Structure formats: structure tokens, C-alpha cells
Amino acid sequence: MRRIKDKNGGFFWACSDPDCHSFLPDADGKPGAPREKAVPSEFPCPVCGKPLYRKEKDGAPYWACFNREGHANGENVFLPDDNGKPGKPKQRAPRIVTEFVCPDCGKPLLLKNGTSKTGKAWERFDCSGFPTCKSSFWGGNGKPNFDKRAKTSR
Ligand SMILES: [Zn+2]
Ligand SMILES: [Zn+2]
Incomplete structure (x- = not known):
């Protein structure tokens, strides 16, 4: 692996084989652990039926489906968390x-x-x-x- 400086002044690691597109974050001058990939949950998206992903923002969980092609409005679906399960989508007040x-x-x-x-x-x-x-x-x-x-x- 080679340590490479990124645009923002930080570092990342890349495989020295240019055909291998492996990248790792920098952890105190050493290649760090790969970023955790999002794991699909057992709960289906209420719009397209694909598994929802459990995400977190500032420590608060929420649920998301990024299958835009499968959504009538072409937008990602976000759901609030309801005790560890996807909650009902927020209704926009008329x-x-x-x-x-x-x-x-x-x-x-x-x-x-x-x-x-x-x-x-x-x-x-x-x-x-x-x-x-x-x-x-x-x-x-x-x-x-x-x-x-x-x-x-x-
Ligand atoms: Zn969906
Ligand atoms: Zn006005």
C-alpha cells in the first residue's frame, strides 16, 4: 500500500497495483480499517420493497432506501426510527x-x-x-x- 496525500491535506492508502482500486483510510500513518459498509436490514422499504438501511445522524438512528429508480417521485426514502424499527414517514402538513x-x-x-x-x-x-x-x-x-x-x- 502507498500513502497518498488527498486534496484536503489528509492522507489515504492505495494499493500499489494501479489496477487494484483498493483504498483504506489513514490511521496515524498506517492503513486503517476499511469503512464499514452499510448492511441492508430485514425491514422492507414501504415504497419499493427493497431492504431499508439503518443509518445514524448525530447518534440518532433513522432508516433510508436509496433505490431512487424504484420510487415514484425519484427521491430517496427516509423514515424515522421507532424503537429500533422503521417508523411511519412524516406527514407534511397541508x-x-x-x-x-x-x-x-x-x-x-x-x-x-x-x-x-x-x-x-x-x-x-x-x-x-x-x-x-x-x-x-x-x-x-x-x-x-x-x-x-x-x-x-x-
Ligand atoms: Zn425504496
Ligand atoms: Zn412575501
Whole structure:
């Protein structure tokens, strides 16, 4: 194996045979253990039926299927973890077009509501001019509160 400097100033190891495409990470100047390959789980993807992969992000598990060709929308499927099993996909809250208009651009506001983790109901009014206009307001009783701007990453 040869130790090779990568673009980011780090190192990796490559087999000295150019026809062999084996790479290993660098571990204190020695070839490290190969990265663990993801192992398919026993749980099928709810969309295409292929095995889901259990992944982790910041220590929190989640489930994913990367078989985009098998998904009607052509996107990867992600599911939350439910006690070691794939949970139900998150439902996107429906958006309702309201009679209220955005004070920044004059486009109608969309009402989105849901329930917080603590069980509190919330209402938010997002500008329909997104992404040109990123205005968003908290509200209540079906009305936006223009003094309470919401920070949102839609
Ligand atoms: Zn799938
Ligand atoms: Zn707007």
C-alpha cells in the first residue's frame, strides 16, 4: 500500500497495483480499517420493497432506501426510527391558501398548522412567494400575527 496525500491535506492508502482500486483510510500513518459498509436490514422499504438501511445522524438512528429508480417521485426514502424499527414517514402538513397577504411582497399567505412535540397546536403563515420571499409569521385562530416573524427553512 502507498500513502497518498488527498486534496484536503489528509492522507489515504492505495494499493500499489494501479489496477487494484483498493483504498483504506489513514490511521496515524498506517492503513486503517476499511469503512464499514452499510448492511441492508430485514425491514422492507414501504415504497419499493427493497431492504431499508439503518443509518445514524448525530447518534440518532433513522432508516433510508436509496433505490431512487424504484420510487415514484425519484427521491430517496427516509423514515424515522421507532424503537429500533422503521417508523411511519412524516406527514407534511397541508397548506391552505388564506385571504391574508404578505406585507413584504403582497402575495397570499399559506396557512400551515401542526402540533409541537410538547403537544401545543401552532399556526404559521408562510408567504406563497417562497423562495423569492422568505417571509413567515406565527399566528393563531386562523389569523397571522405580523409582529411575530417565524424563522423557517422551507
Ligand atoms: Zn425504496
Ligand atoms: Zn412575501
